[in-house]
Amino acid sequence: MPEKFQTPMIIVNFKTYFEATGRRAVELAKKAEKVSNETNVYIGVAPQFADIATISKAVKIPVFAQHIDPIRPGSFTGYVLAESIKESGAVGTLINHSERQLKLSDIDEAIKITREIGLLSLVCANNPSISNAVATLKPDILAIEPPELIGTGIPVSKAKPEVVTDTIKLVRKVNPKVTILCGAGISHGEDVAVALKLGTQGVLVASGIVKAKDPYTILREFAQATKQR
């Protein structure tokens, strides 16, 4: 049975930030859980592979891996097996993040693997035409993230609204069901509200939360912004 999820959703990518490694990752995940409990908004966290097991035990919000390799069990030293992150407690995984892009056939295979073993697939895409291609592969969730805005604090929803709306238009023609997020530069609640108004069902965020002075407060602002519609 496929993993369930709700929209609107906020997914926090921990990347390999110092502030989101080991003990600090667990603390950050607990703050995300607190906000989720207080606001009743679906908030997922995507920590590093080695932190998945500990975080999955520490919190009840959904945990995503940041990547899986398109492999089945076997001789693949140093690669990331979907079964491994699932047994550690992850409910899904990012695929093809702009910092960890995959060959097209590997995206296709990775999505098929998530479907087989019951993980959510959240596939990232750089631009509308890539989003369109990804949408045909039927992931559960698609996140449009213009790489030139990642980490800048300039929100895609305000700086490039047409990228978001073009993506939605193209994607809906080939895939009416996929959940669509946007990301890159999301730093304030208002950026989240605008993203939803443009037609997305949530955001993928990283430095905006992880590098914030007070991640709890910002994340709470994000969660409340999802209710402004």
Place this chain on the structure above:
Amino acid sequence: MPEKFQTPMIIVNFKTYFEATGRRAVELAKKAEKVSNETNVYIGVAPQFADIATISKAVKIPVFAQHIDPIRPGSFTGYVLAESIKESGAVGTLINHSERQLKLSDIDEAIKITREIGLLSLVCANNPSISNAVATLKPDILAIEPPELIGTGIPVSKAKPEVVTDTIKLVRKVNPKVTILCGAGISHGEDVAVALKLGTQGVLVASGIVKAKDPYTILREFAQATKQR
């Protein structure tokens, strides 16, 4: 202070084998610990990233990662940060396994990172000339593994003893201190004994243990074979 270790050593690479994923990985690590306790031989295990934290808590034998990326904390979604595997309890990491080979400059950088943060580096090499090059980069441990024998059950120590002895000769000219292991096809205690007689200080093994009907018994045979000299 650098992590300490003893020789002779046996390092068990769990790869992404089904038999060494999740719960099954923890059980296998416990068997390795049992053998280590009973024989007083240094036995390390190298599970998948997502299993490092759980295994490090479950056993007291040394845990290695199978790979790290040559990165510092930052924006590297889906990559493996050395700090992350260290905080999860790993004492070292494999680098450049023949199934996960790195660019030369990335091997150099990964070794430097392990040195900085206090992890053991176990660098793999395919042949004597590559071992020679690796040895100049001053890893803690070097493992020579002819890829054509990996997973075959044909032990490098018996099938290609000259690969092992040539490697030792070349390596010792440029690096008198590095610990030298051999691997590929090691399946019986005798293969381990021969490896040590050829001048190595231990073995790197994977399917020979992980895929064995009775891993405990075979590993015990390996451990006892290290005492035959």
Place this chain on the structure above:
Amino acid sequence: MPEKFQTPMIIVNFKTYFEATGRRAVELAKKAEKVSNETNVYIGVAPQFADIATISKAVKIPVFAQHIDPIRPGSFTGYVLAESIKESGAVGTLINHSERQLKLSDIDEAIKITREIGLLSLVCANNPSISNAVATLKPDILAIEPPELIGTGIPVSKAKPEVVTDTIKLVRKVNPKVTILCGAGISHGEDVAVALKLGTQGVLVASGIVKAKDPYTILREFAQATKQR
């Protein structure tokens, strides 16, 4: 103005076969030209990068590169610039051959570059779902090639006709204009005839011609088979 082409078409991929390197590549291209002249069928050749200039001068049939990198002029030592292969006489390029697969965003970018500078794009795909994704990126030509049949002599058109027909069905929904080829295992004229009957507009072939005892005769058989409809 975009480069023109005709269908049905036969594209011969020279790979890095010894029989299709240097002088031998020029001779093979001349045989392809002879067949094209005699049968009036569109036959293109895809030699190695270093042979493009010489072959483009030696023959009048269309020459394709086997790959381009998704780059603009600049500091990319050792990469393949589209302008470079165009100035050497190529009219188009293969992209994402199963032996040289690209990240999804690089396929997108490479196709955009070919469009900008006036090269034909011939994008390969492993299976129907990947073909569907590729088709949304609007290449000029799409070749479906199940990698498990490449080089086997077992023709995709006969062994996996449903792969070909499923691909055509999916692709036509999102892209009514793209020219569709199939490849892998094509060895006899009959394989070509079947490919066309299934609805493709030609074939991509490599060892079936390059490794043939008498490439001229087999290629002539292929060309004549395109007229059987």
Place this chain on the structure above:
Amino acid sequence: MPEKFQTPMIIVNFKTYFEATGRRAVELAKKAEKVSNETNVYIGVAPQFADIATISKAVKIPVFAQHIDPIRPGSFTGYVLAESIKESGAVGTLINHSERQLKLSDIDEAIKITREIGLLSLVCANNPSISNAVATLKPDILAIEPPELIGTGIPVSKAKPEVVTDTIKLVRKVNPKVTILCGAGISHGEDVAVALKLGTQGVLVASGIVKAKDPYTILREFAQATKQR
């Protein structure tokens, strides 16, 4: 019989610069040939793959490829076969340029291939420890190029002389014969003179010549500077 060469040497890497593509590449090679003839200094050029054949016919100075793949003839669509660049007239090849770095085992294999088929190997390295490792693999020529200076116009020979002298010291311990070049930021004759005084036998240069307003004049200045000792 191995290809012969002289020192001091100047190798001009054309990269994928617009100014060094197609016709413009041929003109630039002719200027290099003119300087070489006038000064009697060994000057090699490293154009893009597709330009090797035309340039090799147009000039008599040595032509290098910018990269080869570690492959033998076979099914490697889109890769660069050593035989192919040799048949097109190249006498050698760059390997592991900092913009096109290779896995360690691929460097080892590529060097072995050049030795077998009679091509000069010019292997690049980023820093002294990597140079040391490369030197053990016995290339014909080794070029130390700190990547942070490439394309800056800040010459390695003046900005980081200790990188050059440390490299020479380390390399000479493991390989007394290899020809050592330095590169990165070389823009004036004086940079070349300093490089030779530090103990190198020449320079690897790219933008300093290719992007110069008057490449002929600057290259002539470089060539004359090699005689200042």
